[in-house]
Every structure is written in structure tokens, then in C-alpha cells.
Amino acid sequence: MESIELAKNTVVGILKAGCRAEAFVGTTLKSSGISLQQFNVLRILRGRKGVPANLQTVQKRMIHKMSNTTRLIDKLIEKKLVVRKICKDNRRKIEILITDKGLEVLDQLDAKIQETEAAILQPLSLEEQKTLRSLINKITLNR
Amino acid sequence: MESIELAKNTVVGILKAGCRAEAFVGTTLKSSGISLQQFNVLRILRGRKGVPANLQTVQKRMIHKMSNTTRLIDKLIEKKLVVRKICKDNRRKIEILITDKGLEVLDQLDAKIQETEAAILQPLSLEEQKTLRSLINKITLNR
DNA sequence: TTAATACATTTGTTTAAACAAAAGTTGTAA
DNA sequence: TTACAACTTTTGTTTAAACAAATGTATTAA
Secondary structure, three states: HHHHHHHHHHHHHHHHHHHHHHHHHHHHHOOOOOOOOHHHHHHHHOOOOOOOOOOOHHHHHHOOOOOHHHHHHHHHHHOEEEEEEEOOOOOOOOOEEHHHHHHHHHHHHHHHHHHHHHHHHOOOHHHHHHHHHHHHHHHHHHE | HHHHHHHHHHHHHHHHHHHHHHHHHHHHOOOOOHHHHHHHHHHHHOOOOOEEEOOHHHHOOOOOOOHHHHHHHHHHHHOOOOOEEEEEOOOOEEEEEOOOHHHHHHHHHHHHHHHHHHHHHHHOOHHHHHHHHHHHHHHOOOO
């Protein structure tokens, strides 16, 4: 009985914290004109260090599982932040690569995003952050 | 240096956990044809135990801060789950009240949602859930 | 080779969210 | 009273997300 309330409050807390964090980061990104999802894709691509990613790979690592990543990539292409080409080995697949301009945009955002992340977590000590990360990873990973 | 990575991973974890929880609950709600936001509003109204809420009150307590709650309420009215009337004391305000049908829908969902919440938190012990709730509340409340 | 199936991405359409502005109501000061 | 500002909700418009179906490519088995 008690545990049911606990679970409910915990899940509502997770939902609220997610929305809150989205709002924080979204506000920071707004001046750059890119959405949180777009930013996330750019960071995924930067992490590949020059190795192109196909759409599936990007989708798997995205924070928001959306049905329609094609049009998200389209937006990034319009802004010249990524390029897309057909994979030579398997023409069903595409290869997505971050451009120099994309890397620049990310580099300029890094400091701001770090500040935002610090602001979100400001009420927590480093030890508490570690605990939080660990607990969240338990419910997020490998499922 | 280390703490920057910690903050980044923690925030990304919060975002992912939020999306994951949304997906879980959203799937559970799908068969009832109501969205997570709509469900949340219904629960807010049920919690008022017959006392009507105006739009502001609902907005403040909503998980997702959206720009336009009017149309969300419209959807619930279409489904006869809530009613809306103009507040007599202050005609700028409206009064929103959950209907009997709305209460029935919620009651039927309660068990399913409890199962879903348990599934989301399944990798955590009760003690861990308490810790998680506490840490999340620190970054969510009063700001 | 051909047909059938699975795979990877794209496109069309409907639905909801984001943003900005408007409308109606109340309170206040001259 | 009247004009003005503040408050609360609604509406119009643009933009993105959700869902379903289609397109094009590769693989497999007959």
C-alpha cells in the first residue's frame, strides 16, 4: 500500500524532472535555433569522430525515440550542420556525417550547456549526483 | 573535469528516463484513448474531490507545461470526461470539474497504471526508490 | 532468373504542440 | 465615470510529432 504511493510519486517525479530538464536545455538551445532532438543527434554524430552513422544507429541512440528521424535529419541538412549520402556497400542505408559548421555550433554550445546542466543539478552534491545517475541508469539501460 | 562528465551523464539520464517513463505510461493509456497529459489532468481533478479547478490551477500542477491547456481541456470535454463552466465570482476564470465518467475511466486505469509504474521501477528496491524520489524531488520542487 | 520476404528509409496524412496575438473581464487611479 | 493596466482564457497560425503506408534495395529459396 505504501509502496504503491512510493512508486507513483517516483514515476511522476521522473516525468517532471524529464520535462524540467528538457525545458532548461531547450531554452539554452533556443538562441542557436536548434531543438533538443537536433542537438542530441549532432552530439551523437560528433561522438563518431568522423565515422558516418546510418539512420538506424542514430535512432537507437537518440533520447527521444521518434517515428520519423528522416525529417529531423532534413532540418539539420537545411542548416548545413550535417550531410547525408547513400551508403555504397548497402544502398538501402544512408550515411550521415556532421559538417565543420555542425562541429562549430556544438563547440560554441558546449559551455552554455555545461552551465545549464550544472543549474539543473545545482541542489545536488557530487555524491548525490553519482547516486542519482546510478539509480537512473538502472531503470534506463538494457531494457 | 570529472564532474562535468558526471553532470552531463546525469542530465542525459534524466532525459532518457523521462522519455522512457512517458513511453511506458503512454502505451498503457493508449487503449483508453487518452494521452498522458490528459490523464494527468484527470488525476489532478480527481484529487480536488469535487472542488472545481480553474485553468491556472491545472496548468501549475501539470507535468508538461504547455502553452495551451484550453484545447487539452476541449478534448476531455468532447469525451465527456470533464465539464467546464464559467466561474461566477470571477468571470475571467473557468471552473473545470471531472465527471462521473471521468472518474470511472480513472478507476479502471488505476490498476494498469500501478503495474506500469512497478514495471518502470522494477530494477530498484524500495529503499532505492525512496532515494531516487528524494533526489529527484530536490531538483524538481520549489524552483 | 524469379518470386517472395525482409530490410532501411522516405513520404502522406492526421493530430497535437509551440508561439504569438487577441478577446473578454476585473481592478485601479484620475 | 472613464481610461488604463493587469489578469485569465481563447483563438489563429506555424511547426513538429505520431501513425500508417509506400518506396527502393538486398537476401533467400525455388
